[in-house]
Amino acid sequence: MQITGELLIGGRAKRGEGVAFRAIDAANNEPIEQPVFHGALDRDVEAACDLADEAFDIYRTLPAAKRAQFLDDCAARIEALGDPLVERAMAETGLPRARLEGERTRTASQLRMFASLVRSGDSLDVRIEPALPERQPPRTDLRFWRIGVGPVAVFGASNFPLAFSVAGGDTASALAAGCPVVVKAHPAHPGTSELVGRAIQQAVAAAGLPEGVFSLLFDAGHDVGSALVRHPAIRAVGFTGSRAGGLALMKLAAARAEPIPVYAEMSSVNPNLLLPGALAARGETLAREFAASATLGCGQFCTNPGLMLGVAGEAFDAFAANAAREFSAAAAGVMLTPGILRAYELGIDRLTRHPKVTTLARGAAAPGRAQAALLRVSAGDLLADAALGEEVFGPSSVLVECANESELRAVLRKIEGQLTITLHAQAEDADLVRTLLPLIERKAGRVLANGFPTGVEVCDAMVHGGPFPATSDGRSTSVGTAAIERFLRPVCYQNLADAWLPEALREANPLHVRRRYAGKAEGQQ
């Protein structure tokens, strides 16, 4: 498939008339000559949103089998893009082939997971309370299900050019919920975005769906994103990116005449707690695994372990020394964009110059590449200056030495909301674990033991979310089947004739959806 640099507005491809930009080759930070991408203008945003609004009623009322088939077809068409997709993504992001092939598999499989969810009807959450004409007062028939909220704006993330981008988790869950999607492509991988966008656009056409089910807009700046979030047809926003970006979208959404929800996944330092038993039993292995996790993919994961907490002592010092050796051996890494590299360097500079911070190790240096960094602070200093615990996106991590267990708890009480918190613990740490878990639960969407948080499984039980500021809305997840709930709202029908009801709600259950009926899960005694 050709990359043309055009906007995809419903079924059309159209050269943008906004500011022109080129993709950047992440390996050398040089522009990729062809094609030139042009930003969208306000009227393009309007056209895409109006088409999405028009498409909504037809798309949301499609038979489940048809919507599921469309999602499956999106997956197949992304796979069919073949090697050119992977190669373009490699050039635009600097991520290695194996990682991008894995990400493509994940992207396709999460579209298919949502297709099965749609087929099952489980996300409709059907609840029926049949009429009780004899009761005083009589009860009329009540039937509950969940429908899509309306068109959704999705902002592609820079660090997952496939799985959190044009056809990533936000788009897949919104489409599964019956919501048309308008994507603002991330300017760091516009060609990758266009290829995937064209695959979806073709799937829309092949299924005979209204063209407004999907649009893709470019913009190297913020105007298109702002206009999207302000457009009255847009009913929810999915975003993965920086805290500043997420907060800006939240403000815009709250200031609308009709405020809308923003699901922004923004920042997390993913604290790891090195408990005494674990440090004593396997400190050396832990140090090695930690360094590998922190520098994996040049540290460009939302779940990168950025804060390692332990109680002062020999075992912690040994861990620090072992980890420092590993970090020193880390190769200089290619980052996603020159902007991300600059932000990383500024962040590390801020920390290493801080009088309370000790630099334990720096990795190899190379021009235009990121140099890994392992830093150390005391818990007391961190408690006194929360900025020491702020996310620096990239291959760095901060060891935090706590004077004792009570200081460890004090840090947990003080830290902000996180995507993940990890416990490294042995059986003999059980008492301490029990005092820590309630604190941890209040601060994180995912609680791990004896592993590292990088690597997010796509399944029913995943939570990729967490209290603010990890996300804008800790009641949600952006990964896994529960992600669909973000884009659904409940509707109840009272006393409607069976023939007027949506099929999923009819008494005879022609679609065989799982239901709660008269207060019980159907089939239950």
Added chain:
Amino acid sequence: MQITGELLIGGRAKRGEGVAFRAIDAANNEPIEQPVFHGALDRDVEAACDLADEAFDIYRTLPAAKRAQFLDDCAARIEALGDPLVERAMAETGLPRARLEGERTRTASQLRMFASLVRSGDSLDVRIEPALPERQPPRTDLRFWRIGVGPVAVFGASNFPLAFSVAGGDTASALAAGCPVVVKAHPAHPGTSELVGRAIQQAVAAAGLPEGVFSLLFDAGHDVGSALVRHPAIRAVGFTGSRAGGLALMKLAAARAEPIPVYAEMSSVNPNLLLPGALAARGETLAREFAASATLGCGQFCTNPGLMLGVAGEAFDAFAANAAREFSAAAAGVMLTPGILRAYELGIDRLTRHPKVTTLARGAAAPGRAQAALLRVSAGDLLADAALGEEVFGPSSVLVECANESELRAVLRKIEGQLTITLHAQAEDADLVRTLLPLIERKAGRVLANGFPTGVEVCDAMVHGGPFPATSDGRSTSVGTAAIERFLRPVCYQNLADAWLPEALREANPLHVRRRYAGKAEGQQ
């Protein structure tokens, strides 16, 4: 039980030091001499919120049976308040005995409904993905459930002094979710609030729960409410009241360093669509039932039918004439507060003076009482001036004459989000119904046929919610079991030792909760 006018801060009763106020006897708008209530000060808000925060970890990790028992006990203690509660509520609100006795039953039964929900474990939404060590890459064990978001601020509503007030749906669902509650009492029924608050306070003590599980604060103004919503320990807000009030809380919550969700149920005109078949077959009955519903409880229901849409013609004119006769015969009604009466009179005044509005009927007049009003406008004029369709809280309704079916659809497209939309339709209206339902679904939380929206059943299938501005968050309901979801957030545990997991998540399922296991509802093939 004595009414003292004191604040209930955790286990204490304390005389407030803020501005003093008295309850007003709704029947004659005279102050009720005893007791004097005193508003809370900022330090009282802080004390209540800090106690709530301290109570959270213990309260949320209580065994389900214990939390359920506490909710049941709250219900029993409210019932045990006996006639003095009903009499005080009658005096403070002007609502009749039968209505308040019914409301007390509903209040107790919804506490018991949430107790059973807690016992069932269904709201935990347990999902387990067991480890797949053989898979490449291997999957570690993942377990998902939902826990409380943290302390919740609840604002009592004026129009349901029991069921939407101190121990109403918001409080019951938040407590069921494991969240401590700080209630800001509605100043229109402070004595009723104190009685119910003391019952809950005693239930907290009797169960040996941390005192911060419940507090009750008074304030005749807005300072306490604002301070509550701004307090960092508060993690969500439940509110039923005016649009101005709800919007103000939304703004405050969005402006916090850590924004929190506000569930505000704000305003709705609950359009009723009188389809031609229904009007022809039973226009006279409909007019009678409509007038009864619109003037019930002096029109002080969130689901009052405020907008009646029909297609111009003889049948519609006859409906208007019949309804006018009914409205003319309506007695002057006691409203909840002098402020609500004044707002009603101003709203009706604004409409009756509008050049495009015809006054079809006024009910009986009496000093200090509300006079029912039936008005009429053309759909064209309504489309040109949306203010004609804004809620006037009280015993009034506006008939909207549409030139044809297409104008009826145009009005549906234009109106704001609603709690309910009702269809009055016969079998012969089926074709029209089918074109209207998709429009209606986008605008309402509950869709009724051939009934009136007043009367909200408390059950699994109810939605008392709807798109903005009916509520601040159309993804939720404030009535029924689904209301608990507002105060829950998902947490995933990865690779935790079975003994460290909450009981509800352990492999052997000791609490016998319903689970999704390995992608299937347990018990399913």
